[in-house]
Structures are given as C-alpha cells and as structure tokens.
Amino acid sequence: MNAIQINDTTLRDGEQAAGIAFTLEEKVALATLLDAIGIQELEVGIPAMGGSEATAIFAIVEMGLNAQLIGWNRAVRSDINASIACGLQRVHISVPVSEIQIAAKFGGNRELIFDRLREAIFYASDRGLWISVGGEDSSRADETFLLDVALSAQEWGASRFRFCDTVGILDPVTTFEKVSQLTKWLSIPIEMHTHDDLGLATANALAGLRAGATSVNTTVNGLGERAGNAALEEIVMALKRIYGVDLGIKTERLRELSQFVVAASGCPVSPWKAIVGENAFAHESGIHAHGVLQNPATYEPFSPDEVGWKRRLVVGKHSGRHLVLTLLKEHGITLTREEAQSVIDAVRHMSVNLKRSLTVEELLDIVPKRSIANGIV
Ligand SMILES: CC(=O)SCCNC(=O)CCNC(=O)[C@H](O)C(C)(C)COP(=O)(O)OP(=O)(O)OC[C@H]1O[C@@H](n2cnc3c(N)ncnc32)[C@H](O)[C@@H]1OP(=O)(O)O
Ligand SMILES: O=C(O)CCC(=O)C(=O)O
Known part of the structure; x- marks a missing residue:
C-alpha cells in the first residue's frame, strides 16, 4: 500500500x-x-x-x-x-x-x-x-x-x-x-x-x-x-x-x-465498539478466560496497551473454574474442585438475577468461609 x-x-x-x-x-x-x-x-x-x-x-x-x-x-x-x-x-x-x-x-x-x-x-x-x-x-x-x-x-x-x-x-x-x-x-x-x-x-x-x-x-x-x-x-x-x-x-x-x-x-460508544469500547479487552467466558490466562493472544488480536486499555477478566454467568480459581487465588483463597463448582453455580445464579457480571467483592462474598463469617449462610 x-x-x-x-x-x-x-x-x-x-x-x-x-x-x-x-x-x-x-x-x-x-x-x-x-x-x-x-x-x-x-x-x-x-x-x-x-x-x-x-x-x-x-x-x-x-x-x-x-x-x-x-x-x-x-x-x-x-x-x-x-x-x-x-x-x-x-x-x-x-x-x-x-x-x-x-x-x-x-x-x-x-x-x-x-x-x-x-x-x-x-x-x-x-x-x-x-x-x-x-x-x-x-x-x-x-x-x-x-x-x-x-x-x-x-x-x-x-x-x-x-x-x-x-x-x-x-x-x-x-x-x-x-x-x-x-x-x-x-x-x-x-x-x-x-x-x-x-x-x-x-x-x-x-x-x-x-x-x-x-x-x-x-x-x-x-x-x-x-x-x-x-x-x-x-x-x-x-x-x-x-x-x-x-x-x-x-x-x-x-x-x-x-x-x-x-x-x-454526549454520545457514548457501545461496549463492543472496536478498539475503544469498554469490552474490547474484557473476558468473562470460561473458555476464553482459560485461554487468555495461558496466553492473551488466544483471544486478543493485539495487546490492549497498544490502544490505551488494560485487560479485564470479569466473573459472570459464562465463567469457568480456571478464572474463578485464579481471581480467588489473587486474594489468598484456595478452593477444592467441589467448592469451586459451588462458587461457580452461585456466580451463575447471582449473575442472572443481577443481569450483569459480579464485582470482586461480590465474588469474595460467595466464597463459603467468607459467607459464613459474614453471617450470610
Ligand atoms: C454531504 C455533506 O455532509 S455536505 C455538508 C453539509 N453540512 C452542512 O450543511 C452544515 C453547515 N451548513 C450550513 O451552515 C448551511 O447549510 C450553509 C451556511 C452552508 C448554507 O446555508 P443556507 O444559505 O441557509 O442554505 P441551506 O442550507 O438552506 O441550503 C443549501 C444551499 O446550498 C446549495 N448547495 C448545496 N450544495 C452545494 C454545493 N456543493 N455547491 C454549491 N451550492 C450548494 C443548495 O442548493 C442551497 O442553495 P439555495 O440556497 O440557493 O437554494
Ligand atoms: O466533501 C464532499 O464532497 C462531501 C463530503 C460528505 O460529507 C459526504 O459526502 O458525506
């Protein structure tokens, strides 16, 4: 060209x-x-x-x-x-x-x-x-x-x-x-x-x-x-x-x-707008997040830094074990496979009710020990 x-x-x-x-x-x-x-x-x-x-x-x-x-x-x-x-x-x-x-x-x-x-x-x-x-x-x-x-x-x-x-x-x-x-x-x-x-x-x-x-x-x-x-x-x-x-x-x-x-x-861009939309480098789905955690290039055409973004990994209805366990580990929480599955089930339930992904705080509140400590269950 x-x-x-x-x-x-x-x-x-x-x-x-x-x-x-x-x-x-x-x-x-x-x-x-x-x-x-x-x-x-x-x-x-x-x-x-x-x-x-x-x-x-x-x-x-x-x-x-x-x-x-x-x-x-x-x-x-x-x-x-x-x-x-x-x-x-x-x-x-x-x-x-x-x-x-x-x-x-x-x-x-x-x-x-x-x-x-x-x-x-x-x-x-x-x-x-x-x-x-x-x-x-x-x-x-x-x-x-x-x-x-x-x-x-x-x-x-x-x-x-x-x-x-x-x-x-x-x-x-x-x-x-x-x-x-x-x-x-x-x-x-x-x-x-x-x-x-x-x-x-x-x-x-x-x-x-x-x-x-x-x-x-x-x-x-x-x-x-x-x-x-x-x-x-x-x-x-x-x-x-x-x-x-x-x-x-x-x-x-x-x-x-x-x-x-x-x-x-005064005109917002849609979250899925190419390059500049809020979701342009956000990953929620289990398979995508698993891939991105191994290597971001699996589901990103180029690095978010190149266009001024930071990658976001969010937990929501479509998330899987790898993402949930990774995020919890960052907060010092390690779960068994069974505990992880029950957290994922709770995330799905809550996400559908709220019609959005969860904040990290909301995720942490789902974890059994914290939930018990907070008197939720
Ligand atoms: C495809 C595009 O985006 S073209 C750019 C469009 N942008 C704009 O229109 C925004 C800014 N425009 C304006 O502020 C005004 O339209 C002005 C100042 C340019 C003209 O205002 P007005 O004199 O009130 O005319 P108005 O907008 O109602 O009509 C357009 C006139 O330009 C004429 N005209 C339109 N395109 C052209 C052109 N390429 N060359 C010459 N005359 C043209 C029309 O025939 C009409 O003429 P007329 O007044 O003799 O009937
Ligand atoms: O510059 C021109 O000739 C017209 C440009 C324009 O705005 C258009 O065609 O939509």
Missing part, C-alpha cells in the same frame, strides 16, 4: 451528527489532541457557517499545529472568502455528482456543476489556496460523469479528489472497482469518504485505499451524519495490523481521544 494520509473530519462531518454541537473550547482541545496524537490533516469545519464556527476555525488556525488544516466549502465564492477570512490556506470544494443530488441542488443541470466548479477552483487558486475537490454522492454517480468531473477538477488545478460514499451504500468489492477507475485515470491523489449506513464504512474506506486512494477521512468513534463515518481508531489499527502500515500515530492515546469525544459529544 502507498503512503497513506489520514484527514480526520470529526470537527466537520463528526459534528454534523444530529444533535451535536462542540463549544469553541472543545473544538480547540480536540484539534490539539488529534494533532498531538499525530493525525496528519484535520478538516476543521465549515467557515461559511460564520459565527462561533468561524471563530473556532480561526482559533485552530492560530495555534500553528503540525497537522495541515482544511475547510469545507460549497462551490460558491462566498464560502471560499469565508475560508480565507479564517486564515485557511487549504480549501475543500464540494459538488454533487449523482443524478439525484444534481436534481435537488442544481435543477438537474449538469453543465452548471462544471461551471460552478471551474469558477470556484479558479477563484481559490487565484488566491493561492491549495484545493481539494469532493464529488458528493460519488457512489451513486454515473461513472463516466464522475470521471469527467474529477478529470476536470484536476485540469483546473485541484490537488486531490474525494470519492464520497455519501449515503453508505457500497460494499468493499464495488468500492474497489469504482475507486480503481479513478486511480487509473487521475494523476492527483484520491481521498476516501465513507459512511456507515450499512456498517461498511471502515471496510469500504480500506477497499478504496487498496484500490490506490492515498487519503482517508475518519472521525473519532465513527461520529457523523446518520450512522456515522469510518472510525479513526478502526482505520488506524486496521492499517497497522492488517497491512503493516504504521502512520506513526500514538495509538496508545486512542482511548483517551475516544473518551474526549464521548464527553464533548
């Missing part, structure tokens, strides 16, 4: 998730954290929104981060002016490219797309800006038309083209084929922008990278419009673990980053 660039858009598409609004302080702190972790490029927002959005973008620009910063624009002069006013030197200019989007936004007039795009690119390039162009709804676009728009953008001065699966309808094989068509004809880099409506955002983004795209939009926790975007932590770890592409990102801070976005967005 070629050198890959992450262009994280938590501050733009992430914040577009319904009901999410970051404060200026949160936007600045998130940009700082993303930069510190080593993300190469940040799509910081939409300058044309003005007000507090423009103030936050300006504040981020002023910080002089290592990451390159880019603002999102429609193919409209006033949007480009707003980006310039925020101090941005890189602009992303978006045009709709599918039949359905062109009908809704440009009265079905395809020529208008070319006219507006040409004008916006020339306007930005006359002002010395670096330009990326996005084909909104590329996945549903007529492929010849999409290529025509992308080639025109390249000819007029765009330095990158963004392939957008705007409504998340692709599968990895089709993504690979469509993006291969673009990489075959374009000399500028391609960027992947994928949505998770069918749960395939990360897989599709990776398929695009396999097809030769070299940049990828991500959001922390997959936050974003509707079902969200390709998750930063998934893309980074999949690149590292599946393809051996290490972007130099401080992966041990991915959990901290995730928790920052949980707090700022």
